Amino acid sequence: MTQTAEERVLEAIRKRRELVNGSIDEELPIGKPERLYEASRYILEAGGKRLRPTVTLLAAESLSDIEPFSQEYRSFPTPSSDRAGPNAIEGTTTDGADRIDVLRAAVAIEIVQSFTLIHDDIMDDDDLRRGVPAVHKQYDTSTAILAGDTLYSKAFELMTDTGATPHNGLETMRLLATTCTKICEGQALDVAFESRNDILPDEYLEMVELKTAVLYGAAASTPAVLFGTDSDVSEALYRYGIDSGRAFQIQDDVLDLTVPSEKLGKQRGSDLVENKETLITLHARQQGIDVDDLVETEDVDAVTEAEIDDAVEALEAAGSIDWAREKARDLTERSKDHLSVLPDNDARQLLEELADYLITRGY
Amino acid sequence: MTQTAEERVLEAIRKRRELVNGSIDEELPIGKPERLYEASRYILEAGGKRLRPTVTLLAAESLSDIEPFSQEYRSFPTPSSDRAGPNAIEGTTTDGADRIDVLRAAVAIEIVQSFTLIHDDIMDDDDLRRGVPAVHKQYDTSTAILAGDTLYSKAFELMTDTGATPHNGLETMRLLATTCTKICEGQALDVAFESRNDILPDEYLEMVELKTAVLYGAAASTPAVLFGTDSDVSEALYRYGIDSGRAFQIQDDVLDLTVPSEKLGKQRGSDLVENKETLITLHARQQGIDVDDLVETEDVDAVTEAEIDDAVEALEAAGSIDWAREKARDLTERSKDHLSVLPDNDARQLLEELADYLITRGY
Numbered sequence: 001m002t003q004t005a006e007e008r009v010l011e012a013i014r015k016r017r018e019l020v021n022g023s024i025d026e027e028l029p030i031g032k033p034e035r036l037y038e039a040s041r042y043i044l045e046a047g048g049k050r051l052r053p054t055v056t057l058l059a060a061e062s063l064s065d066i067e068p069f070s071q072e073y074r075s076f077p078t079p080s081s082d083r084a085g086p087n088a089i090e091g092t093t094t095d096g097a098d099r100i101d102v103l104r105a106a107v108a109i110e111i112v113q114s115f116t117l118i119h120d121d122i123m124d125d126d127d128l129r130r131g132v133p134a135v136h137k138q139y140d141t142s143t144a145i146l147a148g149d150t151l152y153s154k155a156f157e158l159m160t161d162t163g164a165t166p167h168n169g170l171e172t173m174r175l176l177a178t179t180c181t182k183i184c185e186g187q188a189l190d191v192a193f194e195s196r197n198d199i200l201p202d203e204y205l206e207m208v209e210l211k212t213a214v215l216y217g218a219a220a221s222t223p224a225v226l227f228g229t230d231s232d233v234s235e236a237l238y239r240y241g242i243d244s245g246r247a248f249q250i251q252d253d254v255l256d257l258t259v260p261s262e263k264l265g266k267q268r269g270s271d272l273v274e275n276k277e278t279l280i281t282l283h284a285r286q287q288g289i290d291v292d293d294l295v296e297t298e299d300v301d302a303v304t305e306a307e308i309d310d311a312v313e314a315l316e317a318a319g320s321i322d323w324a325r326e327k328a329r330d331l332t333e334r335s336k337d338h339l340s341v342l343p344d345n346d347a348r349q350l351l352e353e354l355a356d357y358l359i360t361r362g363y
Numbered sequence: 364m365t366q367t368a369e370e371r372v373l374e375a376i377r378k379r380r381e382l383v384n385g386s387i388d389e390e391l392p393i394g395k396p397e398r399l400y401e402a403s404r405y406i407l408e409a410g411g412k413r414l415r416p417t418v419t420l421l422a423a424e425s426l427s428d429i430e431p432f433s434q435e436y437r438s439f440p441t442p443s444s445d446r447a448g449p450n451a452i453e454g455t456t457t458d459g460a461d462r463i464d465v466l467r468a469a470v471a472i473e474i475v476q477s478f479t480l481i482h483d484d485i486m487d488d489d490d491l492r493r494g495v496p497a498v499h500k501q502y503d504t505s506t507a508i509l510a511g512d513t514l515y516s517k518a519f520e521l522m523t524d525t526g527a528t529p530h531n532g533l534e535t536m537r538l539l540a541t542t543c544t545k546i547c548e549g550q551a552l553d554v555a556f557e558s559r560n561d562i563l564p565d566e567y568l569e570m571v572e573l574k575t576a577v578l579y580g581a582a583a584s585t586p587a588v589l590f591g592t593d594s595d596v597s598e599a600l601y602r603y604g605i606d607s608g609r610a611f612q613i614q615d616d617v618l619d620l621t622v623p624s625e626k627l628g629k630q631r632g633s634d635l636v637e638n639k640e641t642l643i644t645l646h647a648r649q650q651g652i653d654v655d656d657l658v659e660t661e662d663v664d665a666v667t668e669a670e671i672d673d674a675v676e677a678l679e680a681a682g683s684i685d686w687a688r689e690k691a692r693d694l695t696e697r698s699k700d701h702l703s704v705l706p707d708n709d710a711r712q713l714l715e716e717l718a719d720y721l722i723t724r725g726y
Binding site: 153166 | 485486508532551596
């Protein structure tokens with residue numbers, strides 16, 4: 001029975017998600033005060049596809065040319081280790097660190113993602129996340145701010161302790177810190193865009209790069225930095241993450257318009273109701289569509305499906321949705337091209353298929 | 364003309380404050396989006412005594428046995444450098460890093476302090492900070508959350524780039540990350556205490572240790588970790604920071620009751636009005652005083668000086684203010700004892716005098 005590419009990648013994600021989920025207890029134990037740690041773990045435990053840590057684990061597997069799950073991810077052979085496969089990429093770290101806790105690094109990346117979700121939900125005053133109340137609704141705003149702050153420092157704590165050489169460990173910390181700064185810049189741009197209606201598509205893509213894609217970049221390149229592989233390899237993996245991360249966000253924008261509300265877990269078209277600019281609306285504006293008047297209702301709880309249908313129809317007629325899909329496809333192809341630095345192995349193929357999945361997924 | 368100890372330490376703080384203030388532009392340049400970076404710098408530029416970075420600079424001076432201001436703080440000799448003084452503490456870092464940017468490390472510590480102030484002010488809904496509107500009042504809550512988050516990652520970014528050896532650099536990152544986690548735990552305890560009236564003095568002191576003192580601990584021990592000196596030296600400096608930091612907070616609680624509102628920059632007795640527990644009120648409760656009824660007005664804008672006077676008189680009669688002062692003095696003596704690991708030089712004497720100043724200062 002041969003699997004399709006999508007079945008393969010879904011299975012790859014599921015297996016790695018289980019691995020990540022199984023390590024949360026260990027990596028983020030409930031300390032004191034308990035309420036703070038419970039709030040910090042709340043969103044992590046509410047679900048999530050774990051796409052970013054999956055990217056981290058796959059990148060490690062490909063670099064070391066390891067048969068998936070043939071080695072402990074907590075004591076993962078570096079490319080220069082004698083456990084690495086015959087096609088492992090050349091590593092430069094031979095001074096004592098031939099085993100790395102890549103699972104911990106992957107969890108640190110997911111924890112950064114959780115921290116940003118918690119703080120973003122406060123800023124956007126979003127009530128729901130992953131089908132459950134947002135942290136500031138389930139607890140309160142103070143607890144949510146602090147839960148995010150705690151996850152922030154916990155991610156840094158975990159990343160200091162992966163077993164990498166001090167040089168590679170410090171470089172990974174630098175990558176994590178600059179990534180977090182960029183995420184803040186991206187979120188600030190996103191907030192600022194709410195009060196502007198003259199945003200250019202390139203500005204939008206820059207915001208998406210900062211807010212969303214850099215964490216995919218960090219997820220993909222972290223194993224290379226931990227292993228100390230040549231900078232052209234870590235940079236190519238970073239670019240893979242950036243391009244596929246941008247495509248991921250564009251697909252999110254498309255899904256917001258095209259997937260039924262039940263399946264989406266929130267009101268379809270909520271971006272339009274909340275006057276949130278996306279690549280789609282920016283294209284429509286350029287086609288002369290009066291985007292601000294597409295949906296008159298300004299409350300997601302009051303909008304009707306018929307209103308959304310009409311708006312989506314107008315955007316489709318202007319070619320805006322197809323244009324965004326095309327843009328996402330282009331970025332995905334570019335992202336896969338960057339992977340040519342990796343050995344030709346299963347993990348690399350899964351990274352390619354994962355990039356495809358990011359723009360073909362239905363939710 | 365001989366200076367008193369207080370004049371000496373005030374001058375030492377002033378000179379180092381100027382050094383720190385002069386480096387903010389360089390360490391935290393206004394990036395994009397500008398509004399985010401302006402908001403991030405707003406509290407830093409509104410003032411502050413820079414006590415924590417002063418502690419960092421003094422600890423570096425003492426460890427390397429350097430005549431204050433005889434060396435560039437951006438390229439500061441480690442104890443093992445040939446520029447270090449004859450009494451420099453023995454350093455273990457000889458692998459290439461004999462110059463450290465201790466000013467950058469000091470600024471990173473101050474930036475962490477600023478991040479916590481911004482987020483704490485949101486949680487406490489405090490309107491004023493350092494005599495100007497709090498960031499969430501001057502800007503808005505979203506910008507304030509993001510400004511804090513940006514300072515958070517900037518502090519980590521700066522600390523990756525001090526010129527220390529990778530080993531010592533990574534250890535410093537670990538110290539910074541665990542310190543930030545503890546600060547979050549302390550703030551969470553502080554928030555939780557608001558809804559309890561059965562707090563024990565030891566619980567209060569533990570909260571103060573986490574919320575306030577650990578950053579003094581990190582400030583004092585960071586140079587030792589960057590220099591790679593023996594762990595008993597860095598631990599003694601950490602304990603110096605913890606004990607003097609706890610004394611600092613107790614003095615803050617005393618000042619809230621004893622300094623005229625004009626000088627305090629906020630309503631005297633505001634802790635009592637807001638039912639904020641301190642070591643003083645906890646002692647008073649143990650003496651049978653009905654602390655909850657000491658001030659009946661629950662609005663700092665409505666309370667009268669006479670009401671505060673009566674409350675303070677009752678606390679004085681119960682011996683609670685003197686008891687807190689005594690506790691602060693004990694902690695200060697303990698903090699100074701830890702400094703015996705340092706060479707006997709001017710900088711060490713200033714660290715001792717600074718500990719005294721923390722509990723004798725009038726604001």
